[in-house]
Amino acid sequence: MNELLLVEDLTKYFPLESTILDRVLGRRTLNVHAVDAVTFALHRNETLGLVGESGSGKTTLGRTILMLERPTSGKIIFDSQEISGLKESELRKIRREMQIVFQNPVSSLDPRMRVKDIVTEPLRAFRDFDGKSADEAVNRVLEAVKLPEDSLTKFPHEFSGGQKQRIAIARALVLNPKFLVLDEPTSALDSSIQAQILNLLRALQDDYKLSYLFITHNINIVKFTSDRIAVMYMGKLVEVGETKDVLEHPLHPYTLALIVSVPRLDPDKKIERPPLHGEVSSMINPPAGCRFNPRCPYAQEICMTTEPEFREVVTGHFSACHFAEKLLQASPTERAVE
Amino acid sequence: MPEVLLDVQNLVVKYKSKMREVRALDRVSLAVDSKQIVAIVGESGCGKSTLGLSIIGLLPMPPALVETGQIIFQGRDLLRVKEAEMALFRGTGISMVFQEPMSSLDPVFTVGAQLQEAIEVREKRTTHKSYGPFKREAPEDGHGVSGGAMRMFSFRVPRSRQREALSDEIVQALEKVQIADPKTVLGKYPHELSGGMAQRVMIARALIERPSLLIADEPTSALDVTTQAQVLQLMRSLRDEVGTSIIFVTHDLAVAAQVAEVVAVMYAGEIVELAETREIFRKTKHPYSEGLIGSFPEKYKDQGRLETIPGDVPDLRSQLVGCKFNPRCKYAFDRCIAEHPDLSETEAGHKVACFLRYPR
Amino acid sequence: MRMRSRLPIDTKEARLTLRILRSSTTTMIGLVIAVAFVATAIVLWLTSDSILPYNPSSITAAIVQPPSIVHIFGTDELGRDVFSRVMAAVPIDAEIPFCVVAIAVSMGLLTGTIAGYLGGLVEEVIMRVADIFLAFPGLVLALAIVAALGPSTNNAILALSPVWWPGYTRLARGETLSVKSQQYVEASRAAGHGARYIIVHHIIPNIVPVILVYATLDLGVVIIIFSVLSFIGLGAQPPTSEWGLMTVQEEHFLSSAPWIPLIPAAAILIVAVGFSLLGDGLRDALDPKTRSLFE
Numbered sequence: 001m002n003e004l005l006l007v008e009d010l011t012k013y014f015p016l017e018s019t020i021l022d023r024v025l026g027r028r029t030l031n032v033h034a035v036d037a038v039t040f041a042l043h044r045n046e047t048l049g050l051v052g053e054s055g056s057g058k059t060t061l062g063r064t065i066l067m068l069e070r071p072t073s074g075k076i077i078f079d080s081q082e083i084s085g086l087k088e089s090e091l092r093k094i095r096r097e098m099q100i101v102f103q104n105p106v107s108s109l110d111p112r113m114r115v116k117d118i119v120t121e122p123l124r125a126f127r128d129f130d131g132k133s134a135d136e137a138v139n140r141v142l143e144a145v146k147l148p149e150d151s152l153t154k155f156p157h158e159f160s161g162g163q164k165q166r167i168a169i170a171r172a173l174v175l176n177p178k179f180l181v182l183d184e185p186t187s188a189l190d191s192s193i194q195a196q197i198l199n200l201l202r203a204l205q206d207d208y209k210l211s212y213l214f215i216t217h218n219i220n221i222v223k224f225t226s227d228r229i230a231v232m233y234m235g236k237l238v239e240v241g242e243t244k245d246v247l248e249h250p251l252h253p254y255t256l257a258l259i260v261s262v263p264r265l266d267p268d269k270k271i272e273r274p275p276l277h278g279e280v281s282s283m284i285n286p287p288a289g290c291r292f293n294p295r296c297p298y299a300q301e302i303c304m305t306t307e308p309e310f311r312e313v314v315t316g317h318f319s320a321c322h323f324a325e326k327l328l329q330a331s332p333t334e335r336a337v338e
Numbered sequence: 339m340p341e342v343l344l345d346v347q348n349l350v351v352k353y354k355s356k357m358r359e360v361r362a363l364d365r366v367s368l369a370v371d372s373k374q375i376v377a378i379v380g381e382s383g384c385g386k387s388t389l390g391l392s393i394i395g396l397l398p399m400p401p402a403l404v405e406t407g408q409i410i411f412q413g414r415d416l417l418r419v420k421e422a423e424m425a426l427f428r429g430t431g432i433s434m435v436f437q438e439p440m441s442s443l444d445p446v447f448t449v450g451a452q453l454q455e456a457i458e459v460r461e462k463r464t465t466h467k468s469y470g471p472f473k474r475e476a477p478e479d480g481h482g483v484s485g486g487a488m489r490m491f492s493f494r495v496p497r498s499r500q501r502e503a504l505s506d507e508i509v510q511a512l513e514k515v516q517i518a519d520p521k522t523v524l525g526k527y528p529h530e531l532s533g534g535m536a537q538r539v540m541i542a543r544a545l546i547e548r549p550s551l552l553i554a555d556e557p558t559s560a561l562d563v564t565t566q567a568q569v570l571q572l573m574r575s576l577r578d579e580v581g582t583s584i585i586f587v588t589h590d591l592a593v594a595a596q597v598a599e600v601v602a603v604m605y606a607g608e609i610v611e612l613a614e615t616r617e618i619f620r621k622t623k624h625p626y627s628e629g630l631i632g633s634f635p636e637k638y639k640d641q642g643r644l645e646t647i648p649g650d651v652p653d654l655r656s657q658l659v660g661c662k663f664n665p666r667c668k669y670a671f672d673r674c675i676a677e678h679p680d681l682s683e684t685e686a687g688h689k690v691a692c693f694l695r696y697p698r
Numbered sequence: 699m700r701m702r703s704r705l706p707i708d709t710k711e712a713r714l715t716l717r718i719l720r721s722s723t724t725t726m727i728g729l730v731i732a733v734a735f736v737a738t739a740i741v742l743w744l745t746s747d748s749i750l751p752y753n754p755s756s757i758t759a760a761i762v763q764p765p766s767i768v769h770i771f772g773t774d775e776l777g778r779d780v781f782s783r784v785m786a787a788v789p790i791d792a793e794i795p796f797c798v799v800a801i802a803v804s805m806g807l808l809t810g811t812i813a814g815y816l817g818g819l820v821e822e823v824i825m826r827v828a829d830i831f832l833a834f835p836g837l838v839l840a841l842a843i844v845a846a847l848g849p850s851t852n853n854a855i856l857a858l859s860p861v862w863w864p865g866y867t868r869l870a871r872g873e874t875l876s877v878k879s880q881q882y883v884e885a886s887r888a889a890g891h892g893a894r895y896i897i898v899h900h901i902i903p904n905i906v907p908v909i910l911v912y913a914t915l916d917l918g919v920v921i922i923i924f925s926v927l928s929f930i931g932l933g934a935q936p937p938t939s940e941w942g943l944m945t946v947q948e949e950h951f952l953s954s955a956p957w958i959p960l961i962p963a964a965a966i967l968i969v970a971v972g973f974s975l976l977g978d979g980l981r982d983a984l985d986p987k988t989r990s991l992f993e
Contacts, residue, residue, distance in 0.1 A: 053562035054533070066888055088892070095890040108881040112708070112903045118882075121899075122889035155708050160650045161382075171885065190381035190651055191589065195633035195644040202643065217563060220635040224644060261567040263592035265636055267615040270596055274567035278518055279532050356721070356992045401991060 004179060004211045005042035005065070010074035010084075011035060012057075012064045016284065032283045034060040036235040037074070039310065042179075047205065047212040049226030049243065051219060051258065055280040056232040058215045062181040065213070066098055067091055079178065096126065099172040103184035105164035109156040116152040119171045126175070141170045144204060162193035166200070173208060181213045186221065198225060219262050223247060231255045234280060234291040237310060241317035251319035251327050253296050290322070298323060340371035343583050344393065344551055349407030351388055354400065360654045362388040362402070364607040367681070370551065375577055375584040377598035377615070379591055379630075381651050384604040386587045390553045392417075393585070394432050395424045411551070429459050433549035437556040439536035443528035449539055450524035453508045456546045511542040515572055534565035541572050548580050555587045570597050591630055595619060603627045606652040606662040609681055613688035623690040625667045661692070669694055718983040718992050725979025731972025732914075738785065739792035747786055752779035754786040754939050762955050772957045774948060780958060784965055786939040791969070794855055794933075795920040799913050801859040806866020807909065811897050813867065814874025825871065828864035836861040837923065844932040851940075854924060854933045861923075862916065869912060873905035907984050915977030918970035925966050941966045 013031035022029075035057040042048050052058040063069050065076055067083060076084040083094055099122070102108040109118055119138050123129040129137070142151065145166040156164055165185060172180055182201065186194040202225065205212060214225050222229055222243065229246045231239040231254065239252040250256045257275040278295050281287050287294055293303040302322050310320040313328060321327070351363040363385045370376050378386045391397045393409055395416060409416040412431065416424065428434075436442050444452060505524075512520035515538040528536060537557060544552055554573065558566040574597060576582050588594055594601050594615070601618045603611040603626065611624040622628045631637065632645035649666040661667070664674040673693050681691040719725050747754060752769075758777030765772040771780035813824040831839070843857035877883065877900065886896050925942025927933035934940035936947065944962035951958045982988050 053564060063884075068884060068887060092890045095888065098888075100885065100888050102881045102885065104881060108885055110880075110882040110900055110904070113899075121886060121891070125890035125895075155711075158710075162650060168885075171889075175889070191591070191630060192381060192633050192647040193650070195635075195646040198635070199643040199646060218635075219563075224635040224638045257564055261564045263567070263570070263590070263596040265592050265595055265619060265631060265634055267595045267619060271567050271571070274564070274571050276564040277516060277568065279534055279565075355990065356717075358993070 002043050003041045004044045004079060005213075006075075006077040007041070007065060008039050008075040008077070010038045010061070010064060010076060011072045012060055012069060013072045030284050033235045033286055034283070035064060036286075038232075038235075038237050040230055040237060040240055042211055042213060044178075044211055045205070045209055046228065047214050047226045049222035049229045050213055050215045050232065051217065051222055051229055052232035053217055053258075053280070055234060055283055057235040058232050059183055061232070062100070062183050062213060062215050066095075066100055066181055068100075092125070096175045097177050098179040098181070099175065099177045100181040100183060101165070101168050101172050101185045104188050105161050105168055106156075106188075108168050109164055111156055113155075114152065115147075115154055115156070115167055118156070118167060119152075119174055122171060122175045137174055138170075141174045144173065144207065145170045145200060160193075161189050162197060165189060165197055169197075169200070169204070173204065176208070177210070179211050179213070181215070183215045184217070185214075187216070187218070194221075201225070219247070219258055231258070234283065234286060236291060236320065237318075238292070238320045239318065241314075245314075245317050249317075249328065251313050251317060251324040252292075252321045253298055253327070254292050256327070290320070298326075340374065342369050343372045343374075343411070344368075344370040344585075345408075345410040346389075346393065347408045347410070349389070349392060349409065350405040351385075351392055351397065351407075352403045352405055354403055358655055361607050362654065363392065365680075366407075366604075366607070366609055368602060368609065368612070370583050370585060372550070372583055373577060373581050374600065375573070375586055375598045376600045376602065377586045377588060377594035378602050378604060379588055379594045380604035381589055383606070383651055383654060385607040386589075386604050387555055389604075390434065390555045390585060390587050393551075394428060394434050394553055395419075395421075396434070426463065429456070429547050430463050430549055432551045432553065433544050433547055434553045434555065435537070435540045435544065435557045437559050439533060439540050439557075439560075440528055442540055443536060445528050447527075448524065449526055449528070449531070450508060453511065453524075453539070453543055453546060454504060456543045457504055457507060460547050507546065508542075511545045512539070514545060514575075515539070515542045516568060517542075534561050534569070537561060537565075537569055538572065541569070541576060544576060544582065545580060549582055552576070552582050552584045553587070554584055556589065557586075558593060559588070559590070566593070573597055591634065592636070603630070606654060608662065608691060609689075610663065610691045611689065612681065613690075617688050621685075621688070623684065623688065623695045624663075624692050625669050625694070626663050629666075714989060714992060715983045718988060719979055721992075722979050722982070724975050725982075728972045728975025728977075728979060731968060732976050735788065735792060735969050735972065739789045742785065743789045743793075747782075750779075750782040750785055752782040754778060754782040755937060762951070762958070764955070765957055771961050772955070774955075774958045775951070780961055783939040783944060784941070784962055787941050787944065787962070787965075790851060790934060790938065790940050791921060791924070791966075794851060794858075794924050795917055797855045798858040798862060798920050798924070799917055801855070802862035802866050802916075803909060803913050805859070805863040806868075807870050807902065807905075809863075810867040810870025810872075811874045811901050811905070814871040815878055815893055815897055815901060821871070824867065828867045831860055831864040832868075834861075837926065840923070840927060841930070841932060844927065849932040849935060851934050851938070854927055857927070857932075858920065858923065862920070865916075866909065866912070869909060870905060873908055874901050877901050877904045911977055911981045911984060914973055914980055918973035918977070921973070922966060922970050 012035040014034055016030045016032065038061060050058045050061065060069065064071050071084050074084065075082055078094065079097065081094070083091065116138060119141065120134055123134050123137060138152070139149070142149065147163065147166050147170065156167065159167065185201070186197050189197060198221065201212070204210065214222070216222055226243050228241060229243050230237055231246070231252065233254050239246060239250065239255045246255060247259060250259060260275045261271065263271065275297070276295055281291070281294055289305050290296070290303040290308050293299045296303065308320045308322045310318055313319050313324045346366060346368045349363050349366045350361065353360045353362050366385070366389060368376070378389060380386045388397065392404065393416065404417055407417065411427070416427070508524065509520045512523060517523050517535065517538055523535070531539065558569050561569060570593065573584060573586070577584055586594065586597055598615050601613065601615050602609045603618070603624065605626050611618065611627050618627060619631065622631060626647070629645070629647035633647060635644060638644055647666055652662060659678065660676050661674040661679050664670040667674065679691045679693050679696070681689050682696065683689045684695045719729065756778065758773070760773050761775050761777045763769055763773040769779050769781065771784060773779055809824050809828070813821040839861050840857040843860065844853055847853040847856060883896055883900055886900060924933055925945070928940050928942030929946040934943050936943060941962040945959050948959040
């Protein structure tokens with residue numbers, strides 16, 4: 001099967017703490033709707049860029065797919081195996097195949113461990129590594145991320161941000177996984193370093209035959225790194241498609257707003273009228289109908305009553321908007337701004 | 339003819355610890371005109387935040403130390419002014435907005451109370467009217483106890499007429515920054531606001547205080563891109579409507595392109611290029627600026643990899659003679675290692691610190 | 699090129715800590731006192747009184763002699779050399795408090811990390827049990843246990859440990875919660891490691907410094923409390939040399955021969971303060987803000 005990962009109706013709610021009084025009075029527990037009925041597929045050797053702003057649920061989605069959080073409902077089918085119902089002990093074997101790189105290089109490395117121990121740690125969870133093969137694995141992966149050999153005995157604080165992120169990537173690769181969740185891996189880095197790490201990630205994907213779920217809030221990065229894009233808003237997927245298609249012919253007003261809001265390197269192309277106003281609505285009590293309707297410049301009555309279906313509008317290009325076809329007919333992004 | 343509002347001359351700031359000394363700012367000179375937005379762009383450690391903090395006098399001293407330089411504002415050298423006088427400049431003369439809006443708002447007072455305070459500060463300084471619960475009858479007279487004890491327990495009890503007028507101004511300010519439900523927000527506490535909202539409250543405060551100069555230290559870095567677009571537009575309108583000049587510190591060149599007329603690119607404590615925004619992007623002169631622009635994912639042209647600047651952000655502790663960028667510069671030649679290029683005007687209105695660009 | 703240390707200790711950071719400690723006079727005073735105290739205890743424990751100038755229990759005729767060249771601290775009403783007695787007390791006054799703190803720290807670390815990491819019912823149960831112990835005033839609890847078990851030095855340890863461990867449980871749990879939220883713990887989980895591995899390899903190494911600081915500060919306090927127990931008669935029993943015991947037994951000499959009760963009392967004070975100063979210094983040394991000033 002060409003699909004490495006298939007996510008079906010995946011939902012993750014975080015219950016808010018209820019006091020004893022609430023329980024006595026029989027009040028329903030309130031939930032934060034972090035991820036709501038998300039469905040998509042990730043093909044082998046592909047990079048799917050998951051784009052969203054704060055409150056979109058993109059990080060929670062990444063972590064839930066990795067089973068670092070138990071899904072509230074829905075299915076995760078990884079390499080033809082349903083993993084959402086597995087116990088922790090059964091998940092262990094599968095964890096070799098899926099790893100994660102976090103956003104903050106400082107907090108993702110234990111400051112009290114040497115680099116060698118940090119990178120070997122994943123190996124220690126599995127018995128089939130002895131000292132020698134472990135050393136080889138570590139050296140190989142260190143070379144792949146272009147860190148010098150003498151890094152092994154050093155501590156994380158002796159490295160710069162970009163180098164720390166390389167260590168984190170090395171750790172994620174040491175088990176030779178098939179799938180990597182990259183949670184905003186360059187957001188905390190300086191721009192000049194960011195480009196280095198993005199290049200590295202791309203090269204590694206070819207060498208290691210990896211599939212990436214690249215989570216970011218920056219649409220520009222997604223253009224460089226991803227084959228396909230998935231856009232999230234308030235826990236829901238609003239658009240999925242090939243990168244070029246989504247960026248040039250967005251089929252959802254939110255995607256359009258995102259694209260327009262990104263500042264360009266050209267002082268003559270200022271964003272005179274910011275496309276979106278207001279803030280994300282309550283995650284505990286999402287709006288009825290389409291969750292984007294309070295801020296959508298094209299909202300109609302149907303948007304406030306009926307939740308739009310996430311459907312395939314054009315081959316391979318999905319959208320959750322009642323009026324996706326209308327957007328399809330509109331001219332490409334540059335002119336769609338007006 | 340725009341007048342010069344702020345003139346920073348040859349500023350040198352060091353951070354001293356027991357073991358070593360680091361030059362955070364190395365002979366930085368910068369002029370800001372009235373009604374102008376100047377962006378200071380650089381990566382971490384380049385000194386841009388230190389520059390902002392030096393101007394408003396909020397550098398932690400120690401460990402920071404101003405070695406030489408002058409900061410001329412409204413005829414005074416801010417570096418040689420006593421703290422009591424400096425305090426009078428803050429708010430209405432020079433104001434500051436930070437990256438984390440939560441840290442600029444007092445968590446125990448409501449939004450309304452803090453904006454109210456901004457009004458009082460402004461009124462006290464501009465009209466010499468006394469403001470507070472023990473104010474006497476005639477608004478003209480200069481007396482009126484400001485009620486120190488009452489203030490301590492945050493008893494603000496202005497008269498109802500004034501209260502109405504003040505409220506109106508606060509509500510208007512919140513409306514100007516596009517907060518949807520101003521009256522509700524007035525009663526909220528800072529922790530109840532989102533990042534974008536809090537940052538807008540900060541700008542509302544600036545609108546009320548009407549400072550001549552606003553220093554914005556990465557005000558949109560913690561915000562979503564859609565919120566950022568709104569905040570950037572608000573900053574432009576702040577300049578247009580109130581006439582506030584803004585020093586916009588950012589690491590994001592694209593944000594600078596959006597909001598500033600003049601851009602100063604900083605590297606390792608120095609300004610390496612200074613020009614009008616259009617010039618910086620169309621006629622980039624310094625190799626570092628060139629590298630920064632090139633490494634933007636926006637500039638990607640299907641070549642399989644992004645352009646990068648080799649090496650890492652500079653270690654300010656190293657004592658390098660010559661150009662600080664030379665270890666990473668692809669054009670570096672002998673002179674770059676031996677001598678230090680000073681910021682010079684190689685073309686009208688365009689300064690750069692690079693031997694490559696100096697006229698022979 | 700220097701050989702890099704193979705120990706799991708960051709030598710650069712350790713040297714930084716030492717530098718900061720050295721810079722503060724009060725901390726160094728504390729360090730000197732603490733080290734002297736521990737060294738004396740070890741030496742005396744190994745040589746068991748044989749190096750002392752006089753046998754601390756030998757009764758002589760030279761009673762109530764003021765301090766002189768022959769007897770540096772004088773003698774008591776049984777002719778025993780006060781200096782030798784004070785020195786002989788060191789091993790006991792070191793052993794008991796150290797044992798108490800060691801037990802408290804171990805128990806506290808174990809229960810606190812488990813409570814903090816596992817959360818839920820386990821956390822609730824552990825913390826409520828700790829709360830129950832904390833609800834009793836420390837000294838009262840210790841007295842009650844000793845009264846039940848009978849006074850002796852060993853029973854003093856059994857009595858004091860329950861008083862101290864809940865504090866460390868609280869501390870360890872709090873620190874565990876903050877370490878638990880760090881992403882390197884999540885990375886460990888993503889690699890397939892379980893609670894035991896994470897607690898042992900990530901949580902405990904990261905909270906040990908804080909616990910160490912508190913333990914050092916605590917030592918001074920435990921020394922005092924133990925002396926108080928003996929003072930009341932529920933700790934060390936006569937004729938053992940122990941500072942608290944010596945202070946109370948000779949109390950009636952306070953006006954006539956003050957050196958007899960006051961010197962042991964001063965010893966308690968000096969050692970307690972010494973550990974306090976050292977603990978304070980350690981806490982400052984571990985504070986990231988001070989560290990950045992010294993780099």
